[in-house]
Amino acid sequence: MQVSGVVWVLTVLFIVGLLLFDFFFHVRRAHVPTLREAALWTSIYVSIAIMFGIGVWIFGGSTMGAEYFAGYVTEEALSVDNLFVFLLLMTSFKVPRADQQKVLLFGIVVSLLARTGFIVLGAALINSFAWIFYIFGLILLVTAGNLLREKGDDPDEAPDNIVIRIARRFLHTSDEYDGDKLFTYQDGKRVLTPMLLVMVAIGGTDILFALDSIPAIFGLTQNVYLVFTATAFSLLGLRQLYFLIDGLLDRLVYLSYGLAAILALIGVKLVLHALHQNNVPFINEGEHIDVAEIPTLLSLAIIIGVLLITVVASLLSPKGRARTHVAAARRHAGDFLDVETDPKYCDEIYHRLLVEEKSLRELPEKYRARIRQEDELMTLLRRAHQLHAERVAAGSCFAPTASRSSGDA
Known part of the structure; x- marks a missing residue:
């Protein structure tokens, strides 16, 4: 099926409309999405x-429909894996929960633009x-191997790629956030906030992710329209998905193995396709x-099947x-101690911490x-309980649930 220019324009306008909506x-007003809101929009x-x-399947045939769904499912799975990194970056930069939506949407837009360029x-x-x-094919096979090797790394250690190092060096920011603003005033001077730095980190990391995901989807379809739409739709719901499965991200301990198997499959598929269309002189004398x-x-x-398993x-x-419980407890304690200042959400975080400790x-x-x-985790939990006790004594940021010493874990 040949896709007309009119269909291309309408599709792009529809995607841009969804981003603006x-x-x-949702994002313009800083707030923490409820589970119901995240589930509904996801x-x-x-x-x-x-x-x-389904429309592609009806108007383009079963082959195009299968190619679209294979590309969409693969890109969605890779996007979920990317959420691990986003979560670590949010924690590393101590982004307040209510302001994380804007960072995620910025990252999605940057990723969509970068991947569109890579698709072209x-x-x-x-x-x-x-x-x-x-x-x-070689890129995907190497990526699959890297996913297996990375299982030995610290899962709670934030990434430190070249984009983040450059951003930290050249973007000198203030120490405090000012809501979701990119600029604030300190001592009468206009300065950058850490929000700009974390946006650059998320956007730069998204670009690096595109180097793996684009070869993967081209291994499933060479139809540019299908590559673009499958990629775009996998990214559009990523912000809502982040808040929906936040508590489950650390639970998916075998997801990287599944993704490695999928990328290896697509890598082999690409190599077989390359052999079938071979024109490289030193391989079979340039013959197919x-x-x-x-x-x-x-x-x-x-x-x-691999994803379900x-x-x-x-x-x-x-x-x-x-x-899951260790990572959640560490994250809640860190947010309670160093990130959140809103008393209402502070109470909620402390209650979540107690649930995770239980x-x-x-x-x-x-x-x-x-x-x-x-030791680091236990110290963090003790500090959180101590701060809670101090706030209760002062009558601020009070969580009504009785606390229990973290040493009883």
């Missing part, structure tokens, strides 16, 4: 993506050089190689449960023993 009706954006895919470049390379499929290629419908089924295994894993005490003894050996 998101900003003016379901709306997913429904839009699915209905669009990738399409031009594919049309001019058939051997680029070998490069894309008749090899079996992986059908798109089979790719879609494998991708969905990894998500279910993660949710049932005792290790995932322990990691969950920690209900873990099997081997996990509780490991937690007690984490």
Whole structure:
């Protein structure tokens, strides 16, 4: 199916309209989305993506429909993995919860622009050089290997890529946030706030993510319209999804394994396609190689199957449960101590901290023993309880739930 210029323009206008709607009706007023709000709008954006895919299937045929859904599911899975990094960046830069929406929307816009540029470049390379499929396949296979190796890294350590290092060096900001403003005044002088720095970090990290995701979707379809729309719709609901599955992110301990398997599959698919269209002189003397290629419908089924298995295994894993509660307790204690200043939300954070500590005490003894050996975490929890006690004595930021010593974990 050839996509007309009119369809392209209408699609782009629709996506831009969704972004503007998101900003003016949700992000412009700083607030913490409720679980109901996040669930409602996540379901709306997913429904839009699915209905669009059904339209592609009806008007473009089953092959195009399968290519779109395979691309959308893969990009959505990669986006969920990216949320881990966003969460670590938010924690590292101590962004107040109510202001995180604007940072996320900024990151989505930057990511969409960057990926659009990469899509145009990738399409031009594919049309001019058939051997680029070998490069894309190699990138995905290397990325899959890196995902497996990174499982040994500290999951709570924020990334420190070149974009963040450059931003920290050249963007000298104030120490305090001023709501979600990019500029504030200190001693009568106009200065940058940390909000600008975290936006640059999120945007720069998004660009690096695009280097992996674009080759992945080109491995499933070379139709530029499908590549663009699947990528765009996977990004549009990312802000709402962040607040919906915030508490589950740390639970998905096996997601990286699933993504590694998916990227490896697509990498092999790309290499097979490159061999089938081979014109590289030193491979089979520049002649095509008749090899079996992986059908798109089979790719879609494998991708969905791998994701279901990894998500279910993660949710049932005792290790995932322990990691979830530890990460949540650390995050809530850090927010209570160093980030949030709104008394109402401060109370809510402290209550969440107590809930997580209760969950920690209900873990099997081997996990509780490991937690007690984490001196930094235990110190953080004790500081949170001490500060709460001081605030109760002063009559501010009071959480009515009785506290219990973190040493009883």
